[in-house]
Amino acid sequence: MAIKPLADRVLIEAAPEKEEKIGNIFIPDTAKEKPTVGVVVAAGPGKVADDGKTVPMQVKAGQKVLYGKYSGTEIKDGGKEYLIVRESDILAIVE
Template identity: 50%
Template sequence: MTFRPLHDRILVHRVESEEKTKGGIIIPDTAKEKPQEGEIVAVGPGARNEAGQIQPLDVKTGDRILFGKWSGTEIKISGEDLLIMKESDVLGIIETQAADKRAA
């Protein structure tokens, strides 16, 4: 099954958080918070502005993003848990080059 979001909505797959802390402590499932990081699976065409023209989105499929703790609506498509949210719920895009430099 395929899913195409409408307007300025995006479909996001949550990225699972680490099972251990940096110090090696294992975090039990009951103490974990929902991850606030995800990967965009699908995007809508964009919202219409006051002139009736479609304003394209700033995000694209495959982007890793950060979003608010209570953002989006949880849905299940083909047995996979996903989130659907508006582009305005996205706090930022995680760029892999910047993340690689910090890790080094």
């Protein structure tokens, strides 16, 4: 992996979308909603507080998370699509 998040940013691999079919009609990719669940691939060291101390991250690699629908920046690396979001954009850890 050539991507290492900085500060309070998290690299997420979005969960694969399920192919939707209503009756005999397939829903095209452009009409599907963006996924909001993914797996944390890497996390930065944490945010630096006003007093100079680093606040550690609450998420770590391998955890399944729920994030905001329109959060982050989409990137591609090695044929895979990832999302870089701030830790504050992560809504919950899914267990």
